[in-house]
Amino acid sequence: MSVAAAIGDTLNEEHKPEDHQRRGKFVPYLLMAPGMLWLAIFFVVPIASLFLTSLQTPVAGGQVGEFEQTFHFANYIDTLTDSTYYIPLIRSFVYSGVATVLALVIGYPLAYAIAFKSGKNRNLLLVMVIAPFFVSFILRTIAWRQILADEGPVVGVLRAIGLVSPTGGVYPSAAAVVLGLTYNFLPFMTLPIYASLERVDPRLIEASGDLYAHPFTGFRKVTFPLSMPGVVAGTLLTFIPAAGDYVNAALLGRPSNTMIGNRIEYTFLSVNDYPTAAVLSFILMACILAMVLVYVRRVGTEDLV
Amino acid sequence: MSATTTTGQSKPPLGFRVRRWIGDNALRFYAAIAFFYLLLPVAYTFAFSFNNAGRTNLVWNSFTWDNWLNPCGAPQVCPSVVNSIIVALIVTVASTILGTLIAFSLVRYRFRGRASTNLLIFLPMATPEVVLGSSLLALFLNIFVPLGFGTVVIAHIMFCISFVVVTVKARLASLDPRLEQAAMDLYATEREAFRRITLPLVAPGIAAAGLLAFSLSFDDFIITNFNSGQFTTFPKFVYVSATRGIPAQANVIASAMFFIALAIVLISQLTGRRRRVV
Numbered sequence: 001m002s003v004a005a006a007i008g009d010t011l012n013e014e015h016k017p018e019d020h021q022r023r024g025k026f027v028p029y030l031l032m033a034p035g036m037l038w039l040a041i042f043f044v045v046p047i048a049s050l051f052l053t054s055l056q057t058p059v060a061g062g063q064v065g066e067f068e069q070t071f072h073f074a075n076y077i078d079t080l081t082d083s084t085y086y087i088p089l090i091r092s093f094v095y096s097g098v099a100t101v102l103a104l105v106i107g108y109p110l111a112y113a114i115a116f117k118s119g120k121n122r123n124l125l126l127v128m129v130i131a132p133f134f135v136s137f138i139l140r141t142i143a144w145r146q147i148l149a150d151e152g153p154v155v156g157v158l159r160a161i162g163l164v165s166p167t168g169g170v171y172p173s174a175a176a177v178v179l180g181l182t183y184n185f186l187p188f189m190t191l192p193i194y195a196s197l198e199r200v201d202p203r204l205i206e207a208s209g210d211l212y213a214h215p216f217t218g219f220r221k222v223t224f225p226l227s228m229p230g231v232v233a234g235t236l237l238t239f240i241p242a243a244g245d246y247v248n249a250a251l252l253g254r255p256s257n258t259m260i261g262n263r264i265e266y267t268f269l270s271v272n273d274y275p276t277a278a279v280l281s282f283i284l285m286a287c288i289l290a291m292v293l294v295y296v297r298r299v300g301t302e303d304l305v
Numbered sequence: 306m307s308a309t310t311t312t313g314q315s316k317p318p319l320g321f322r323v324r325r326w327i328g329d330n331a332l333r334f335y336a337a338i339a340f341f342y343l344l345l346p347v348a349y350t351f352a353f354s355f356n357n358a359g360r361t362n363l364v365w366n367s368f369t370w371d372n373w374l375n376p377c378g379a380p381q382v383c384p385s386v387v388n389s390i391i392v393a394l395i396v397t398v399a400s401t402i403l404g405t406l407i408a409f410s411l412v413r414y415r416f417r418g419r420a421s422t423n424l425l426i427f428l429p430m431a432t433p434e435v436v437l438g439s440s441l442l443a444l445f446l447n448i449f450v451p452l453g454f455g456t457v458v459i460a461h462i463m464f465c466i467s468f469v470v471v472t473v474k475a476r477l478a479s480l481d482p483r484l485e486q487a488a489m490d491l492y493a494t495e496r497e498a499f500r501r502i503t504l505p506l507v508a509p510g511i512a513a514a515g516l517l518a519f520s521l522s523f524d525d526f527i528i529t530n531f532n533s534g535q536f537t538t539f540p541k542f543v544y545v546s547a548t549r550g551i552p553a554q555a556n557v558i559a560s561a562m563f564f565i566a567l568a569i570v571l572i573s574q575l576t577g578r579r580r581r582v583v
Contacts, residue, residue, distance in 0.1 A: 028414035035403030035466050036425065042463040043429050046440035053443040106339050113336035117329060123574055127567070128340055134566035135347050136524055136559045138543045142551065143346035146353070146363055186343060215328070236431070244433020247526060251547060261435045261527075268439055268531065274446065281439045285432060292431070 054278035065272040072275075079279040085263060089283065092259040093291075095174070095249075096242035099181035100189075103238045104231070106182070107189035111230070114190075115197035126194070129187050137184060141251045144180050145171055148252075172254045180248035188237040196230030197223070232299055240288055260284050347563065354556035361550030372553040376561075379552030385542035386558055392454070392538060393522040396461040401515040403462070404469025411470070412477040429467045437464060438531030445532065452534030460532045461525060465518040472517055476510025512573075520566065 054075060056067035079085050114125045132140060148154050148171035158164040170176055200223055208218035246261030260280060268277035317325075353362055357369040377383035411422065429437065441460050445452060484506070488498035526540040533541060543555050 025416075028410035028416045031410040031414075032407040032422065035407040035470075036422065038403060038463060039425055039429065039466060042441065042444075042459055043437070044425070046437075046444040049444040049447050050436075050440035053447065106342065109332060109335050110339040113332045117332055117336075125336075125340075127570055127574070129343065130570075131563070131567060132343055132347055133520060133524070134563040135350050136540055136543060136555075136562070138526055138540050138547070139350050139551075139555065139559045140346040142543070142547060143349035143353075146349055147345065149363065151364065183342065183346070186339075215325075240431055240433055244435045245527075246435065247544070261433070264435050264439055265530070268442065274443065277439060278443055281436045285436045288431075288433065 050278045050281055053274050054282050056275045056278075065274070067274060075275050075279050076283070079276055080283065085260075085276075085280060088258050088263045089260045089280075089287070091257070092243050092261070092284075093287070095178050095181060095257075095259060096239050096245075099178050099185065099242050100235050100239045102178070102182040103186050103189040104235060107186055107234065108193055108231070111190045111193035111197055114194055115200075126191075129190050129194075133187065138247060138251070141180055141184065141247055144176065144183065144252060148176050148179075172252055172257070174253065174257050176252040177249050177257050177259075180252045181242045181245060184245070184248065185238040185242050188241070189234040192233035192237065193227060193230040196227045196233075200226045228299065232296065235295075236292060240292070243288055244284060350556050351560045351563070354553055354560045356553050356556075358550075358553045362553045362556065363550070372557045376554050376557045379554040381537070381542055381546075382552060382554045382558065385537045385539045388454075388537060389523050389539040392457055392461060393519045395458050396465055396522040397515050397519045399458075400462045400465035400469050400518045401511060404466045404514060404518075405473050405511055407466070408470045408473035408477055412474055426467050426470050429464055430471075434464075434525075434527035435531075438528040441528070442531045452532055453536045456532045456534070457529055457536055457538065460528050461522040464525075464528060465521055468517055468521060469514040472514035473507065473510045476507055476513075480506055509573075516569065523562075 052069060055069065055071045055073060057070045057072045059066040059068050114122060118125050146152060150169045155164060155169055158170065159166055164170065204222050204226070205218055208222045209215065213221065244261050246259055246265055249257050249259040249262050264277050264280045264284070267273050267280065354372055355368050355370070356362055356365055357367040357371070359366065372378070407426065411419065438460070445456055450456060480503070485498045485502050488502045489495065493501065524540060526544055529538050529541055530544070539558065543551055546552070
């Protein structure tokens with residue numbers, strides 16, 4: 001049921017040999033060969049191919065979309081110094097960072113309520129968390145368009161209480177994009193946090209109370225630290241896809257809200273400037289990997305990755 | 306001294322209880338708002354499947370059953386749904402088999418290269434979809450593979466494998482290995498023990514992984530958009546027609562899928578509970 005929880009487990013896997021594990025010479029390799037080959041050919045090789053593409057230059061006198069391999073590393077410098085590319089890149093990280101924080105603020109209490117306050121309804125509530133996935137996410141994003149439209153309910157309320165000027169709106173805007181990102185990845189935040197909260201031994205929380213800790217202190221010193229693996233997994237599962245997303249920016253934002261994903265899609269599929277698009281993809285991947293490493297170090301869960 | 310302690314235990318001070326009640330119910334209230342946020346777009350999608358929409362289904366016009374009675378009424382909706390279902394079925398079968406085999410070898414065997422195998426499983430899930438999509442497109446362009454149905458299936462199997470592995474692995478790791486040993490103590494051969502003990506116990510995990518692969522493939526847009534060429538899936542159809550106006554029939558299809566998926570999950574939950582009781 002909770003994939004995100006399982007992914008969290010993969011992240012936290014302890015590498016202890018277990019006695020029921022057999023030492024295999026050929027069998028394990030045979031079993032996993034087809035799947036791993038698939039991943040090698042269609043994940044690893046494409047990344048290498050993307051790297052090669054990022055070093056291509058247009059064929060002199062060729063047509064649009066014709067490139068030759070020249071190992072032109074200057075593509076990276078040209079792209080990184082071009083404000084039409086680095087600004088959407090920075091914007092992507094700002095939007096996805098804000099969306100991740102919002103998803104944590106919404107998702108943590110939600111996960112906590114499901115783990116500790118739901119009683120018999122726990123499974124039903126978990127189904128309700130994943131239920132949005134059963135509707136095409138593009139249609140759900142378009143539903144936000146309707147909800148946030150000028151004649152929709154949200155803008156009416158915001159205008160009435162004066163948060164938005166009488167002629168102002170919410171869609172399209174940066175706020176709508178961030179709201180859409182938060183919405184789309186909220187279950188990815190909630191489920192891993194729920195999974196680690198569910199594993200917290202309630203006796204530990206009771207013990208903190210027995211030792212005269214205020215319930216909030218108990219939460220801060222016992223429950224929250226024990227849920228950290230879920231928080232780390234949830235923030236990564238929200239931040240990474242949100243940073244690369246372009247559907248929300250395309251459907252809920254203005255052209256001035258484009259994210260790096262929109263740039264990659266446009267450059268690749270509409271302009272057919274494959275090398276620049278490949279450079280952008282590579283930079284996005286490198287930035288995300290760097291941020292993930294720093295984050296995981298900083299948070300200090302040494303059993304991660 | 307001891308008397309005050311016992312009364313203190315059986316009945317906490319009133320202020321504490323009041324604060325605790327507020328705390329508990331504030332959390333419930335907060336969770337209710339979060340659920341409202343999660344499910345509001347689902348409700349909208351469902352409601353607008355009954356809209357008597359003209360060209361665009363963005364504004365409520367009037368109630369009608371027509372869209373539900375005539376789900377293929379708008380051009381391209383049903384062909385794209387059929388495409389998506391065919392792709393998702395192939396992807397489900399292939400990625401579930403490939404991923405389950407990997408999960409078994411990872412949980413059941415100790416071998417050299419386990420850590421790097423785990424890393425290779427994890428990386429596709431940690432890579433943004435644009436990067437997965439654009440890198441595959443770069444490969445297909447560099448070796449001149451025509452885009453279409455085949456490339457979409459290849460791409461979907463690739464990103465579904467990892468999710469199948471983690472789902473089946475979680476189930477396998479929670480199995481008690483002594484069950485299989487007990488079967489073999491009772492003179493079952495290794496193969497029999499696997500077929501009659503292990504496989505039935507892992508089956509729910511494999512089924513969950515298959516359902517997950519189906520829904521991931523059916524709902525994928527970004528990777529599909531990069532690698533599909535002229536081939537149209539349901540999410541791609543919806544995205545492309547977003548500028549012109551999405552027919553209400555798309556909402557009908559999405560709502561129907563929602564209720565089918567919900568029914569599958571709820572039924573599996575109910576039967577799972579019954580099995581646990583017996």
